[in-house]
Amino acid sequence: xxxxxxxxxxxxxxxxxxxxxxxxxxxxxxxxxxxxxxxxxxxxxxxxxxxxxxxxxxxxxxxxxxxxxxxxxxxxxxxxxxxxxxxxxxxxxxxxxxxxxxxxxxxxxxxxxxxxxxxxxxxxxxxxxxxxxxxxxxxxxxxxxxxxxxxxxxxxxxxxxxxxxxxxxxxxxxxxxxxxxxxxxxxxxxxxxxxxxxxxxxxxxxxxxxxxxxxxxxxxxxxxxxxxxxxxxxxxxxxxxxxxxxxxxxxxxxxxxxxxxxxxxxxxxxxxxxxxxxxxxxxxxxxxxxxxxxxxxxxxxxxxxxxxxxxxxxxxxxxxxxxxxxxxxxxxxxxxxxxxxxxxxxxxxxxxxxxxxxxxxxxxxxxxxxxxxxxxxxxxxxxxxxxxxxxxxxxxxxxxxxxxxxxxxxxxxxxxxxxxxxxxxxxxxxxxxxxxxxxxxxxxxxxxxxxxxxxxxxxxxxxx
Amino acid sequence: xxxxxxxxxxxxxxxxxxxxxxxxxxxxxxxxxxxxxxxxxxxxxxxxxxxxxxxxxxxxxxxxxxxxxxxxxxxxxxxxxxxxxxxxxxxxxxxxxxxxxxxxxxxxxxxxxxxxxxxxxxxxxxxxxxxxxxxxxxxxxxxxxxxxxxxxxxxxxxxxxxxxxxxx
Numbered sequence: 001x002x003x004x005x006x007x008x009x010x011x012x013x014x015x016x017x018x019x020x021x022x023x024x025x026x027x028x029x030x031x032x033x034x035x036x037x038x039x040x041x042x043x044x045x046x047x048x049x050x051x052x053x054x055x056x057x058x059x060x061x062x063x064x065x066x067x068x069x070x071x072x073x074x075x076x077x078x079x080x081x082x083x084x085x086x087x088x089x090x091x092x093x094x095x096x097x098x099x100x101x102x103x104x105x106x107x108x109x110x111x112x113x114x115x116x117x118x119x120x121x122x123x124x125x126x127x128x129x130x131x132x133x134x135x136x137x138x139x140x141x142x143x144x145x146x147x148x149x150x151x152x153x154x155x156x157x158x159x160x161x162x163x164x165x166x167x168x169x170x171x172x173x174x175x176x177x178x179x180x181x182x183x184x185x186x187x188x189x190x191x192x193x194x195x196x197x198x199x200x201x202x203x204x205x206x207x208x209x210x211x212x213x214x215x216x217x218x219x220x221x222x223x224x225x226x227x228x229x230x231x232x233x234x235x236x237x238x239x240x241x242x243x244x245x246x247x248x249x250x251x252x253x254x255x256x257x258x259x260x261x262x263x264x265x266x267x268x269x270x271x272x273x274x275x276x277x278x279x280x281x282x283x284x285x286x287x288x289x290x291x292x293x294x295x296x297x298x299x300x301x302x303x304x305x306x307x308x309x310x311x312x313x314x315x316x317x318x319x320x321x322x323x324x325x326x327x328x329x330x331x332x333x334x335x336x337x338x339x340x341x342x343x344x345x346x347x348x349x350x351x352x353x354x355x356x357x358x359x360x361x362x363x364x365x366x367x368x369x370x371x372x373x374x375x376x377x378x379x380x381x382x383x384x385x386x387x388x389x390x391x392x393x394x395x396x397x398x399x400x401x402x403x404x405x406x407x408x409x410x411x412x413x414x415x416x417x418x419x420x421x422x423x424x425x426x427x428x429x430x431x432x433x434x435x436x437x438x439x440x441x442x443x444x445x446x447x448x449x450x451x452x453x454x455x456x457x458x459x460x461x462x463x464x
Numbered sequence: 465x466x467x468x469x470x471x472x473x474x475x476x477x478x479x480x481x482x483x484x485x486x487x488x489x490x491x492x493x494x495x496x497x498x499x500x501x502x503x504x505x506x507x508x509x510x511x512x513x514x515x516x517x518x519x520x521x522x523x524x525x526x527x528x529x530x531x532x533x534x535x536x537x538x539x540x541x542x543x544x545x546x547x548x549x550x551x552x553x554x555x556x557x558x559x560x561x562x563x564x565x566x567x568x569x570x571x572x573x574x575x576x577x578x579x580x581x582x583x584x585x586x587x588x589x590x591x592x593x594x595x596x597x598x599x600x601x602x603x604x605x606x607x608x609x610x611x612x613x614x615x616x617x618x619x620x621x622x623x624x625x626x627x628x629x630x631x632x
Contacts, residue, residue: 015588015596020492020502020540028492028500030542030553034619052624053615065502067490071588074595078502129504130524131598134591267587291587 001126007077008038008296010068019046020065021057029053036068037096038296039120044081045092047100048117058083064121067129071292073136076129086117093118095224146174147301154308159428160316160404161411164196167284167309172198175301177286177293179263182274182309183209183216184282184405187363187396192220192283195405195412200262205412206360219271220283227270227299268293272302276310281402284309317404340438341420345369347445354419364410366394369443371433372421376441381433382426407431473514474611474627479552480510483517483543486575486582491519491607492540493532493559501528505541506597506604507575509568517541517554518562518608520572522599530605533559539609542617546582551618552627554611562606569601 011017017033031054035047044066048055058064062083069076087093097115150170157163164182171177179199183192186208194207212221219226268288274281284306286294344353351361352368360368370393374380388394389403396403411423421439426432475483483489489505503526505519519541523530533539539559544551576597583593614627 015592018490018502018504018542020490020494020500022494022498022500024498026494026498026536026538027555028494028538028540029555030490030492030502030540031617032542032544032551032619050623061498063499065492065500067502067504069596070592072592074592074598076504076596080499131522131595133595133598 002077002128004038004041004044004123004126007068007070007126009072010070010075010077011036011038011044012071012292012296014071014292015069015074017066017068019054021054022061022063023053023057024060029057033066035096035100035115036066037092037118039092042123043084044079044121044123045087045096045118046121047096047115048086048119049100049115051116058119070133070136073133075133075136076131078127078129079123080125081121081123084120084122086119088117091224092120094222095226097222140176143175143297143301147304149174150305151308154305154312157312157316159425160313161196161408161425163309163312163316164408165198167305168196168198170305171286175298177288179266179288180284180286181262182282182284183220184402185211185220185280192216193409195282195408203412203416205416206364206409215269216271216283216285219273219285220280223273223275223280225270225272225299225303227294228268263287263289265289267291270294270299270302272299272306274306274310274313276307276314281310281313282405313402313405317402335435335438338437340440342440342442343372343421344442344444347443354417354421357417359417359419360410360413363394363396364406364413367406368410368421368423370394371423371431372439372441375433375435376439381435383431383433385429385431388431474554474614475510475514475517477514479614480514482545482550482552483508484510485545486578487543487545488579489519490542490544491521491526491529492542493529494536494538495528495532496535501532503529504597505607506599507568507572509571516608516610517556518606520564520568520575520604520606523603523605525599529607530561533561533607537609539607541609544617546586549619551616551623553615553617555613555615556609556611559607559609562608564604564606568604568606572599572601572604 013033013036017036019031019033021029021031023029031052033046034049037045039045064081064083066079066081067076068079093115096118100115150167153166153170154163157166168180168182171180181197181200181204182195184195185192190211192209192211194204197204209217211217215226215228262285266287267290269285270287271283271285274284284302286302288294342355345351345365349361350363350365350369352359352365359365367388370388370391371383374383385403385407389396407423414422420435420437422434422436424432424434489508491503491505493501495501503521505521507520509518509520510516511518521529537559538557540553540555542551542553576594579597580590580593584590616625616627617623
């Protein structure tokens with residue numbers, strides 16, 4: 001019989017699987033499945049969302065018949081499966097629930113469309129349904145060879161900034177994935193902030209997503225890859241239920257539709273947690289305007305890459321600190337020409353405004369304020385990562401916090417805003433502050449006035 | 465449970481139009497030892513009084529289903545429209561195997577074209593959609609039965625509720 005792992009694409013649900021069951025009185029029943037999941041060579045998992053006839057039948061009579069269809073060539077396989085058990089927690093359940101929740105939150109169906117359990121079935125038999133199929137499209141390329149190139153390039157990186165950019169460049173060059181970003185988990189563990197991106201009109205560096213929000217946030221919260229391969233269909237499916245729910249007057253709990261960051265016409269999305277040493281560091285996110293762009297194989301690849309990315313990022317975050325003390329640099333005179341730039345620091349959330357333009361907040365804001373304070377007071381323009389890490393004025397949430405990522409974020413924001421202050425790397429573990437205008441620092445202790453220019457959506461709240 | 469054949473046609477004119485359109489058609493049966501079986505139909509026709517459904521299937525793709533029909537005549541059939549997810553299930557207990565009649569081969573061809581026309585705008589490739597409903601025309605046989613029960617199976621809270629005459 002055909003191997004299950006070789007036909008796992010058929011379990012994507014892009015052409016919904018059909019399932020026949022039989023009640024104890026001998027009445028057959030058919031259902032379409034909204035979600036099925038490849039577990040391993042001998043097992044599939046089906047979503048249990050409602051107590052319906054299918055559910056009642058398999059509890060009475062555990063055998064079921066499935067027809068699954070390959071999304072690309074329409075080849076069909078018929079399986080005899082036997083219900084084993086229902087999982088209501090653990091990695092598989094979290095993965096399926098997260099995928100379902102991602103679909104739900106995308107269309108405002110959170111709380112209505114939810115997974116009650118992952119039903120695990122043993123696969124007893126697989127037969128190919130006779131019929132003509134066209135040859136599947138040729139593989140884009142040898143994915144293992146491409147993965148090897150990426151792994152070698154990542155292993156050669158010596159700093160976090162370069163590592164992140166290399167990873168995204170590799171995804172484009174080796175896998176033809178053009179819209180990518182890396183988000184890091186903030187110190188509070190409640191939000192993710194964008195630290196690198198590729199392929200978008202604006203970099204979006206500093207943009208935030210709450211844990212649990214959208215595909216990226218759910219992947220981070222649940223610590224499991226989330227892949228949606230056929231956005232049009234998944235969305236349509238949710239909307240069908242939503243219409244039915246609205247008609248039945250069952251509307252409590254519907255949330256405002258959350259627009260997904262990134263591509264406006266995103267049809268394929270894959271968010272993979274970046275984990276290392278048992279910790280979540282962030283999320284690697286890729287998307288495409290093409291249907292069915294990311295397969296199980298792509299997910300395998302990205303999980304592998306994210307693993308290496310996480311281990312290297314962790315190493316570089318700490319290994320980037322130089323052991324030598326900073327050479328005491330000769331104080332530079334502050335610029336005296338031109339109108340002074342007014343830099344406001346709001347202690348409430350460490351937000352920084354330059355001439356009333358919002359720049360950044362949180363830890364990165366605190367870092368910049370510290371650098372500028374030292375620059376104005378003592379003419380210092382050279383700093384080491386090491387001293388920043390232990391500076392009591394910078395409230396890093398904990399010693400293992402990702403200082404390097406904050407610095408990348410800060411540097412990129414200064415560049416994106418073309419600010420009069422710029423921060424450059426000056427050798428490993430050192431930073432060079434460049435100031436183009438005279439500075440006037442204003443430290444604001446009281447709360448942010450509500451009449452402030454509105455913060456953009458990407459900087460609305462939280463501490464990056 | 466009451467298994468009396470209804471005195472009214474369970475399939476109203478609107479449902480008749482729906483099941484004759486570009487819908488996915490699945491047939492479920494069960495064996496003598498209660499193993500469920502499943503196949504896909506490639507078209508259907510309804511008797512003029514709307515009381516009897518004739519489902520066109522491929523013999524070679526449906527061997528177990530045909531064995532089951534010969535054994536116990538229990539049947540479930542689901543019609544589902546991919547673009548709207550509107551789904552209806554009919555069940556009956558008097559299914560039997562019949563031969564095709566004049567026009568059935570054309571009916572299969574028209575059904576396939578309509579089905580492919582429904583799937584392609586949803587983003588499926590035409591060759592994948594065609595493969596899903598592919599079979600040899602000279603291999604087509606008919607399963608006929610009188611629906612006794614109808615259920616709404618459009619996804620959502622109303623799924624699984626029985627449909628009466630005129631209900632959608």
